[in-house]
Amino acid sequence: MLIGILKEIKVAENRVSMTPAGVEAMALHKHDVLVEKNAGAGSGFTDEAYQKAGARLVETAEEIYARADMVMHVKEPQPSEYALIRENQIIFTYLHLAADKKLTQALIKTRSVNIAYETIQKADRSLPLLIPMSEIAGRMAVQEGAKYLEMPQGGRGILLGGVPGVVPGVVLILGGGIVGINAAKIACGLGARVYLLDTNLDRLRYLSEVMPSNCFTVMANLANLRALLKEADLVIGAVLIPGAKAPKLITRSMLKDIKAGTVLVDVAIDQGGCFETSRPTTHTQPTFEVDGIIHYCVANMPGAVPKTSTIALTNATLPYALAIAEKGWQAACRESHEIGLGVNVVQGQITCKGVADAFGMPYVPIDSLLN
Numbered sequence: 001m002l003i004g005i006l007k008e009i010k011v012a013e014n015r016v017s018m019t020p021a022g023v024e025a026m027a028l029h030k031h032d033v034l035v036e037k038n039a040g041a042g043s044g045f046t047d048e049a050y051q052k053a054g055a056r057l058v059e060t061a062e063e064i065y066a067r068a069d070m071v072m073h074v075k076e077p078q079p080s081e082y083a084l085i086r087e088n089q090i091i092f093t094y095l096h097l098a099a100d101k102k103l104t105q106a107l108i109k110t111r112s113v114n115i116a117y118e119t120i121q122k123a124d125r126s127l128p129l130l131i132p133m134s135e136i137a138g139r140m141a142v143q144e145g146a147k148y149l150e151m152p153q154g155g156r157g158i159l160l161g162g163v164p165g166v167v168p169g170v171v172l173i174l175g176g177g178i179v180g181i182n183a184a185k186i187a188c189g190l191g192a193r194v195y196l197l198d199t200n201l202d203r204l205r206y207l208s209e210v211m212p213s214n215c216f217t218v219m220a221n222l223a224n225l226r227a228l229l230k231e232a233d234l235v236i237g238a239v240l241i242p243g244a245k246a247p248k249l250i251t252r253s254m255l256k257d258i259k260a261g262t263v264l265v266d267v268a269i270d271q272g273g274c275f276e277t278s279r280p281t282t283h284t285q286p287t288f289e290v291d292g293i294i295h296y297c298v299a300n301m302p303g304a305v306p307k308t309s310t311i312a313l314t315n316a317t318l319p320y321a322l323a324i325a326e327k328g329w330q331a332a333c334r335e336s337h338e339i340g341l342g343v344n345v346v347q348g349q350i351t352c353k354g355v356a357d358a359f360g361m362p363y364v365p366i367d368s369l370l371n
Helices: 020-028 047-053 061-067 079-084 101-110 131-148 178-190 201-210 222-229 252-257 267-271 306-327 329-335 337-342 353-359
Strands: 002-005 032-036 056-058 070-072 090-093 113-116 170-174 193-198 215-219 234-237 263-266 287-290 293-296 343-346
Touching: 002 061, 020 032, 020 047, 020 306, 032 047, 032 061, 047 056, 056 061, 061 079, 070 306, 079 101, 090 306, 101 343, 101 353, 113 337, 131 178, 131 234, 131 263, 131 267, 131 293, 131 306, 170 178, 170 222, 178 193, 178 215, 178 234, 193 201, 193 222, 201 215, 215 222, 222 252, 234 267, 263 267, 306 329, 306 337, 329 337, 337 343
Parallel strands: 002 032, 002 070, 032 056, 070 090, 090 113, 170 193, 170 234, 193 215, 234 263, 263 293
Antiparallel strands: 113 343, 287 293
């Protein structure tokens, strides 16, 4: 199969979908790889490194779309790319379609095969291609929250860890999944008082056993949320429903109970955000204020640490990319339920129920489209 690796064009996105090591693995399996010039520059990978690994460099994204059987991205196709996507071409990337009706409609129109990293799911319901970026985003959420708590950044002037004789800051984390547990580890390591909320009592029992003593697990309900919002200095939204829109856990009216200068970090913004007042931001303009509350809603947080992110992403995506390249998307889906769950839009039809439900559009089970 001919695979195309694009240079990312989303604002301040420096990751690339495959490292030179990944290209070499593809070449060893007799697949050809096209890499757009300077695609890896933001992550520290040179064109020469890709050539040594066996890739062929091309000048433009247009050439990759025109030639490649499978196009790999990190972020979703941008509007300038919609017209370049060919019928039956495989697009393999993060899509987050439930939060983007225009993109969903555009991909339906192309009649391409769109496989989303974030909905590939194992039998234990884990999301193997989302996990590495969730680990990074969770850890970054505390870093960024701590920065914007500084008064020059508009925050409350709170040091999360405190100092002897001064109480530490309070971090409230909504969701005890991959993002939540990684955020809690960093916040606890800084010395903050951390409250970790989840609706799953078994998950809370597990977290209570493995987390440090300054992390307090709490059942997620409105009463507990309202009480803890009054104390919080940093709130991290870490809730995910695979393939579907994130629930709105903090409404506009609840902001009045939050202290001015508190920072809200919405890691769920790719899926529409879990705060009612959230809207996507970028690394160049990462924050905005609503009612005196700082919102950090960058939709590609791991893009700020592209070297780490690109290596972690390739480690996770390469086995699936190889399976699709070796067998074709239909055979790969027949043999792997995990990959089948990743197919969101194929040949003009929505095959991910969460996406169909988000927009009230028809849903077609993927199995009915496999020859």
